[in-house]
Amino acid sequence: MSAVGQGLHSDVTPFAAYGFPAAPRSSPQSLWDDDRANLFRDVRAARVGDVLTVNIAMDEKAKLGNSSDRTTTAKIGNGFDVTPGLGSSPFKIAPQLDINSTSAASGVGNVDRSEKITLTVAAVVTGMLPDGNMLISGSQEMRVNDELRIVNVAGVVRPRDITKENTIAYDRIAEARISYGGRGRMSEAQQPGWGHQLYDAMKPF
Numbered sequence: 001m002s003a004v005g006q007g008l009h010s011d012v013t014p015f016a017a018y019g020f021p022a023a024p025r026s027s028p029q030s031l032w033d034d035d036r037a038n039l040f041r042d043v044r045a046a047r048v049g050d051v052l053t054v055n056i057a058m059d060e061k062a063k064l065g066n067s068s069d070r071t072t073t074a075k076i077g078n079g080f081d082v083t084p085g086l087g088s089s090p091f092k093i094a095p096q097l098d099i100n101s102t103s104a105a106s107g108v109g110n111v112d113r114s115e116k117i118t119l120t121v122a123a124v125v126t127g128m129l130p131d132g133n134m135l136i137s138g139s140q141e142m143r144v145n146d147e148l149r150i151v152n153v154a155g156v157v158r159p160r161d162i163t164k165e166n167t168i169a170y171d172r173i174a175e176a177r178i179s180y181g182g183r184g185r186m187s188e189a190q191q192p193g194w195g196h197q198l199y200d201a202m203k204p205f
Contacts, residue, residue: 051124052125055168055169056117056170061113064110073102152177153179155173156173
């Protein structure tokens with residue numbers, strides 16, 4: 001998947017270039033505790049390092065059909081007839097040149113898919129854009145027996161789209177990059193062997 005920000009017109013610094021805020025310095029002689037400074041602050045993510053929850057609820061269906069048919073025919077004919085003679089014995093020369101060409105192509109494509117995914121992933125604010133929008137990135141891994149399921153989410157969010165519960169819907173994320181997959185014995189069983197994959201990559205037709 002491409003990096004977040006590839007679709008933006010302005011240059012966006014990659015996530016790795018953003019630093020998280022340093023921890024507040026402790027003052028043993030002070031009665032003020034910085035942990036209490038957020039007692040009345042809005043719980044919604046607003047700074048680099050804050051965490052928010054991304055709700056992914058996809059229930060989409062798509063059905064597409066396309067067909068094309070193309071035929072081209074070309075024909076070229078040329079010839080001449082020469083009948084010379086010597087006395088009463090004529091002979092004939094009649095060369096002919098005929099070229100016929102026919103080209104035909106037919107293609108049919110159909111797409112019928114249905115997707116339904118319901119996930120909740122926690123993401124971290126990794127950067128701030130000049131207009132106040134935030135870059136987020138989050139991942140989640142869960143291992144069940146020998147199967148590892150991985151969820152990745154990244155994108156650009158507006159602070160106004162974050163709810164009071166500090167959540168945001170996936171369709172409110174710009175430049176969204178959502179990946180759900182995994183690796184393990186079950187995933188290996190669903191893939192063809194390496195020999196079959198090599199044959200598919202090298203076959204000419």
